[in-house]
Amino acid sequence: MRLGIPHIGNLYIPLKALFKRLEVDYIPPPVNTRRTLSLGVKYAPEGLCMPFKLTLGNFIEIAELGADTLIMPGSYGTCRLGYYARTQEKILNELGYDIEMVQLGVSEQKFLGMMKIFKRLANDAPWLKLLSAYGFCQKKINAMDRIEQLTQKVRAVEVRKGTANRIYRDALKAIDEADDSRTLNDIQKEYIERLNAVEKDPDAQPLIVGVTGEFFVVLEPFSNYDIENELGKLGVEVRRKTFISEWTKFSYFLNPLGINENERIHRAAQPYLKRDIGGDGWESVGEKVLHSNEYDGIVHLAPFTCMPEIIAQNIMPSTRENLPVLTILCDEQMTKTGVLTRLEAFVDLLKHKRMMNNKISHKVAVQGV
Amino acid sequence: MKIGIPRALLYYQYFPVWKTLFEELGAEVVVSPSTTQSILTDGSSRVVSDTCLPVKVFLGHVIWLADKCDRIFIPAVRSVEPKVYNCSKFLGLPDMTRAVIPEAPPFLEIDIDINKGRSTLYRAIYSLGRNINKNPFKIRKAGQAAWQSYLDYREYMLKNRISPPLALQHITGEAAIRNSSSITNAGGQKGTIALIGHPYLIYDEYINHRLIHRLEQAGNKVITPEMVASPDLKAAVATVTGGAYWTYEDEVAGAGGYYLQSKADGIIGIMAFGCGPDSLMMDMVRRYAVKLGSTPFMSLTLEEHTAEAGVVTRLEAFTDMVYRRKKADSRVCV
Numbered sequence: 243m244r245l246g247i248p249h250i251g252n253l254y255i256p257l258k259a260l261f262k263r264l265e266v267d268y269i270p271p272p273v274n275t276r277r278t279l280s281l282g283v284k285y286a287p288e289g290l291c292m293p294f295k296l297t298l299g300n301f302i303e304i305a306e307l308g309a310d311t312l313i314m315p316g317s318y319g320t321c322r323l324g325y326y327a328r329t330q331e332k333i334l335n336e337l338g339y340d341i342e343m344v345q346l347g348v349s350e351q352k353f354l355g356m357m358k359i360f361k362r363l364a365n366d367a368p369w370l371k372l373l374s375a376y377g378f379c380q381k382k383i384n385a386m387d388r389i390e391q392l393t394q395k396v397r398a399v400e401v402r403k404g405t406a407n408r409i410y411r412d413a414l415k416a417i418d419e420a421d422d423s424r425t426l427n428d429i430q431k432e433y434i435e436r437l438n439a440v441e442k443d444p445d446a447q448p449l450i451v452g453v454t455g456e457f458f459v460v461l462e463p464f465s466n467y468d469i470e471n472e473l474g475k476l477g478v479e480v481r482r483k484t485f486i487s488e489w490t491k492f493s494y495f496l497n498p499l500g501i502n503e504n505e506r507i508h509r510a511a512q513p514y515l516k517r518d519i520g521g522d523g524w525e526s527v528g529e530k531v532l533h534s535n536e537y538d539g540i541v542h543l544a545p546f547t548c549m550p551e552i553i554a555q556n557i558m559p560s561t562r563e564n565l566p567v568l569t570i571l572c573d574e575q576m577t578k579t580g581v582l583t584r585l586e587a588f589v590d591l592l593k594h595k596r597m598m599n600n601k602i603s604h605k606v607a608v609q610g611v
Numbered sequence: 612m613k614i615g616i617p618r619a620l621l622y623y624q625y626f627p628v629w630k631t632l633f634e635e636l637g638a639e640v641v642v643s644p645s646t647t648q649s650i651l652t653d654g655s656s657r658v659v660s661d662t663c664l665p666v667k668v669f670l671g672h673v674i675w676l677a678d679k680c681d682r683i684f685i686p687a688v689r690s691v692e693p694k695v696y697n698c699s700k701f702l703g704l705p706d707m708t709r710a711v712i713p714e715a716p717p718f719l720e721i722d723i724d725i726n727k728g729r730s731t732l733y734r735a736i737y738s739l740g741r742n743i744n745k746n747p748f749k750i751r752k753a754g755q756a757a758w759q760s761y762l763d764y765r766e767y768m769l770k771n772r773i774s775p776p777l778a779l780q781h782i783t784g785e786a787a788i789r790n791s792s793s794i795t796n797a798g799g800q801k802g803t804i805a806l807i808g809h810p811y812l813i814y815d816e817y818i819n820h821r822l823i824h825r826l827e828q829a830g831n832k833v834i835t836p837e838m839v840a841s842p843d844l845k846a847a848v849a850t851v852t853g854g855a856y857w858t859y860e861d862e863v864a865g866a867g868g869y870y871l872q873s874k875a876d877g878i879i880g881i882m883a884f885g886c887g888p889d890s891l892m893m894d895m896v897r898r899y900a901v902k903l904g905s906t907p908f909m910s911l912t913l914e915e916h917t918a919e920a921g922v923v924t925r926l927e928a929f930t931d932m933v934y935r936r937k938k939a940d941s942r943v944c945v
Contacts, residue, residue, distance in 0.1 A: 289885065289886070289887075329894070332898065517687060517689070552662055
């Protein structure tokens with residue numbers, strides 16, 4: 243059996259480690275290219291969203307490499323993502339690939355369900371082995387995300403642009419090569435130190451922009467033209483809540499205990515959106531409300547024709563909290579220049595807004611004296 | 612109290628229920644007129660352009676009702692079958708409408724989620740009824756009457772093989788609306804064309820350019836999803852898609868599968884541009900049609916710019932193909 247899972251950010255790195263330890267033949271998907279997307283667009287029904295097309299492209303490319311078992315993450319629910327596995331299996335079979343599709347649902351299968359799927363895929367490996375392999379995989383995810391978070395901060399204020407990115411890329415490579423927990427810890431420490439040591443502009447007061455929206459397009463840089471990096475180049479510090487480490491931590495370990503990371507966000511969204519509308523729509527609205535004092539603006543990413551995010555996009559302008567939001571719809575038609583132009587305009591607007599606010603508060607302070 | 616009900620989205624499925632419920636409780640019901648150009652323009656001017664056509668139409672109807680009633684009824688239907696959920700737009704409908712039409716009167720909202728159990732549903736109905744009448748016994752009675760009216764409505768359509776507009780006319784006694792969107796069974800017998808899709812697309816003659824009327828005028832018999840019994844639809848959904856995923860899928864995948872297996876010379880699937888569920892379901896029906904290879908299938912995507920001439924041309928081409936095939940009685944590709 244040869245196993246394949248589509249790209250979601252850098253998830254292939256920890257998965258490689260997981261399946262290596264489980265002795266499963268895992269084929270990491272080839273790097274996303276225009277070809278990947280074109281393949282997806284060619285064979286997908288036209289009205290479907292970017293995540294469907296891109297993952298389908300991944301699946302075709304993995305199948306070309308000889309994979310016969312494919313895993314599609316996605317839960318059953320109001321968002322159509324839960325139905326993608328079935329449709330993609332049909333499409334792949336019609337294309338002549340003899341594959342088995344395994345749907346990895348999160349909300350209905352929970353941690354145990356996922357482990358059972360892995361157990362079956364790993365030829366009934368003993369539980370101890372499974373858990374230790376998963377633990378190592380989770381560790382890699384955590385290390386990756388911690389370094390990425392720091393990179394988001396450093397990018398905005400570094401003196402020589404591109405230094406942080408270079409360190410980040412090296413870090414990913416090192417994490418990928420790490421074979422045991424101790425090396426991993428050392429790597430994490432080393433790269434965090436290196437990032438902290440990057441020469442920074444001491445006077446910089448970077449704008450803070452939150453990136454929110456649909457899970458897949460937020461996490462997969464190919465689908466959003468690496469928007470965080472572009473914002474970093476413009477001197478903006480990016481903050482985002484969506485990280486795979488956070489997500490696994492909560493949905494696998496803390497939610498069953500009744501701790502919900504999104505409760506605060508949902509409560510914030512309550513006055514404007516009372517119910518869960520599937521996907522990440524509720525969270526998008528909530529984040530705008532919750533962080534209106536902390537952020538200077540929000541970049542809201544959504545795949546074209548994404549139902550929950552369209553609702554969120556319609557609701558966001560009506561909130562009392564005044565925070566500029568730039569919605570970027572991701573699809574196969576978008577171009578890098580288009581995205582960059584809009585980002586630059588947005589950042590200019592935020593700069594101006596901050597300047598005006600400073601002036602006003604300065605005036606108030608003077609009058610107060 | 613005057614309660615406004617927009618003639619859009621779930622109106623075609625549930626209007627008798629709502630009408631009975633509210634009237635039993637002592638309220639007056641106001642329904643918006645059939646969709647017009649200005650209703651559609653008003654609706655689409657409020658939302659981002661990616662919002663799907665039926666929602667834009669719905670918002671237009673709400674704007675029309677805004678100054679003509681005290682409350683507007685907007686349900687949030689999450690689920691009407693166990694473990695089968697509805698599209699996001701139905702869940703977010705009250706909140707989204709509130710956000711984009713701030714001048715509208717207060718809404719009457721109800722959360723319908725069958726997965727949360729009977730008692731939650733009853734409590735939801737009770738708290739909806741309390742807005743109009745405080746007497747719990749009266750609410751209970753009204754609820755029962757409303758459910759009965761729904762059963763009557765479905766049965767009436769099934770028995771007489773008629774479509775919602777005619778059945779609604781019969782039930783509500785409302786005769787004034789122009790009715791080229793209802794099936795009159797007057798059409799000739801040149802061919803039987805099945806229309807599949809959501810009722811808010813099939814029976815809104817403005818947004819589908821009087822599709823039924825055109826087909827009947829050309830001498831076709833038109834059949835729709837309401838004319839198939841529910842168990843048959845459920846079975847067809849299972850064959851076509853391998854198990855229901857969305858609410859109101861019966862109308863698309865179920866009817867599509869059923870009519871592909873039987874008794875139709877041609878099938879036209881109607882969907883709205885940007886519709887999430889239909890983008891997958893119509894494709895499933897199309898795949899099934901290709902697999903069977905026995906009945907011609909055409910899918911027609913509607914949006915606010917759909918030019919009438921474009922629809923007419925495609926209809927003519929499709930029906931011509933159906934007639935010729937009927938004559939030649941040969942196999943045809945889809």
